[in-house]
Amino acid sequence: MQIDQLFEFVYILIDKKQVTAKEMSEHFGVSVRTIHRWIDALSVSGVPIYSLKGRGGGIAISEKFAMDKTVLSEDERLAIVSSVKALNNLSGNPASLVNANLKAAEKLSHLVQSDTDWLEVDFAPWSPEGSEVRNLFGILRDSILKKRQITFDYFTGDGRSENRLVHPWKLVFRGQAWYLYGWCTTRKAERFFKLTRMRNLVMTSKSANITRSVAISEPTQIPEYSAPLIQIKAKITQEKVSYLMDSFICSEIKAQKNGWVNVTFTAPDTPWLCEILLSFGPQIKIQSPARLKNKIAEMAEKISELYK
Secondary structure (H helix, E strand, O other): OOHHHHHHHHHHHHHHOEEOHHHHHHHHOOOHHHHHHHHHHHHHOOOOEEEEOOOOOEEEEOOOHHHHOOOOOHHHHHHHHHHHHHHHOOOOOOHHHHHHHHHHHHHHHOOOOOOOOOOOOOOOOOOOOHHHHHHHHHHHHHHHHOOEEEEEEEEOOOOOEEEEEEEEEEEEEEOOEEEEEEEEOOOOEEEEEEHHHEEEEEEEEEEOOOOOOOOOOOHHHOHHHOOOEEEEEEEEEHHHHHHHHHHOEEEEEEEOOOOEEEEEEEEEOOHHHHHHHHOOHHHEEEEEOHHHHHHHHHHHHHHHHHOO
């Protein structure tokens, strides 16, 4: 008798309300006598399962069992099922394990009365490189669970590629990107590594014995998000407002009669801020702060010189 078979037997009863011993014997590939032994075992364990004799009879379970025997509320069970289904899209697993995840979600769904197909999450980017993110995710997940050191080539902020040896601790999704959090033996310090900047990832046979020592809950631990925020005032063409809102939180949006829109938004004061704003081309004009306005004008002039 397999424990998982008994659990599945109970899930089926909760879902279908009533089944016959013959149906269950065919489903599990066992004899009808074995099914009756399972019923006796479940009854002894306190599961309110019973047989209905006569025409239209079969095996049933008390309708109150799901409510009586679980500590989780309906909302809590729905949250668990939704989470399992969402993360399955970024499993990085072989097909067999992906199917196992889906089967687990299906079993859990039997305990939920609400619609469990309301949410779909895929953290991978729209570009073809999305499959590469999934592959990295799978290798990193395995290295964390198996406590193995990893090596990879990493492109730093100044564009240099360096080989790193890391004791992986946790995968983090923050902002719009996945990060690996772990101990970098190359730098002899804890570090966050952006998955899209990693190449030639290998899980080694060496044990990852440097444990996580710092909590991950503080957003200032990610260097790219530790920069001070500045308030920016600008005018932007109407068709580009939504694109600006995709990147920054706008506290003020006022449309003008000439087709331009006055906006106020906050952003981290980092080098890549100018690069993002330059991507809007002539459809945005920064008004303040003056330092940012002058920096963008200087960079735009350098770009223009390249094409002369």
